[in-house]
Amino acid sequence: MPEAWTRGGKPAADLSPPPGESPIIVLVRPQLAENIGTVARAMANGGLFHLRLVAPRDGWPQDRAWRTSSGADAILEAAQVFPDVPSAVADCQRVFATCPRPRHIVVPLRTARAAAEDLREVNGRRLRAAVLFGPERAGLENEDVACADTLVRYPLNPQHMSLNLAQAVMILAYEWWTAAEPTPPRQLQTHGTQVATKGELEGFLDRLTAELDASGFLEPAHKRPGMVRNLRHWFERGEVTAQELRTLHGVVTELSRGRMRRGRPD
Incomplete structure (x- = not known):
């Protein structure tokens, strides 16, 4: 040839x-x-x-x-x-x-x-x-x-x-x-942090609910269970990361401080 x-x-x-x-x-x-x-x-x-x-x-x-x-x-x-x-x-x-x-x-x-x-x-x-x-x-x-x-x-x-x-x-x-690539076909990109545990998520939701009660957001009382349920469904729909929860805790802290500065500590 x-x-x-x-x-x-x-x-x-x-x-x-x-x-x-x-x-x-x-x-x-x-x-x-x-x-x-x-x-x-x-x-x-x-x-x-x-x-x-x-x-x-x-x-x-x-x-x-x-x-x-x-x-x-x-x-x-x-x-x-x-x-x-x-x-x-x-x-x-x-x-x-x-x-x-x-x-x-x-x-x-x-x-x-x-x-x-x-x-x-x-x-x-x-x-x-x-x-x-x-x-x-x-x-x-x-x-x-x-x-x-x-x-x-x-x-x-x-x-x-x-x-x-x-x-x-x-x-x-x-x-x-x-065909030889080890990357999983489905994954969550967490940028170095870990997916939050259910306990960590529950702690945040409890705190968020308490602050919303204090601010009067969850009123009237007969609508409160449905509103809390919707919030839980929203946060549990995906895999929230620990870093995202820390950010959200910071948001709740600032909202609470703002409420107290406006004269509504309860």
Whole structure:
């Protein structure tokens, strides 16, 4: 197969990722250098660092790609260029191909999330994997897809399934990253403080109720139970933090002092 070279003058084979590293993103016949740059940016966001280009329309390298990469220069500097898809994936054990409308073909089909899980499993077995992305206007041709063993399709709005190249790569990069990301999908950002205990919350609510009684806010008496209940529901609806309770205690203290200055100590 023809030897590929990088912009830095190194043989592409010297920069091939060892088996088990992150998947290779293969852009097949990309048309605009700016799109290659934004793809590199998306790759860096998702922890994908190996880029191969198959017959880029305007040749390679193209300075315009660096202008849109937002600092993902290392990916572009190490990008490998190949004349065709078979040579671009010849050293890979698994090849995935994005395909919006697979037809007349029997091959495993995955969503981006499932593909990322498969890629993680492949990565864990120290195999080299690649993902093909087609040209901006027409996508992959049948001959390109024939080089893949798994297809990837994004379940988007069927009335408008239009993604640019960087968006398509970003979706896969995001799923690849989050497949191993330990951040809980649901969490409360408390900025260094802890969620208040029920006892701490109860102490505050007791104090707040006493001050509201003293100020005359919880009048008339027959409406008091409902008003107190509404206040409790409001504070217990979410996870109030200890810092928030300290702030609220300060608010109640100042309101109490103001009431006393106005001659209503009781």
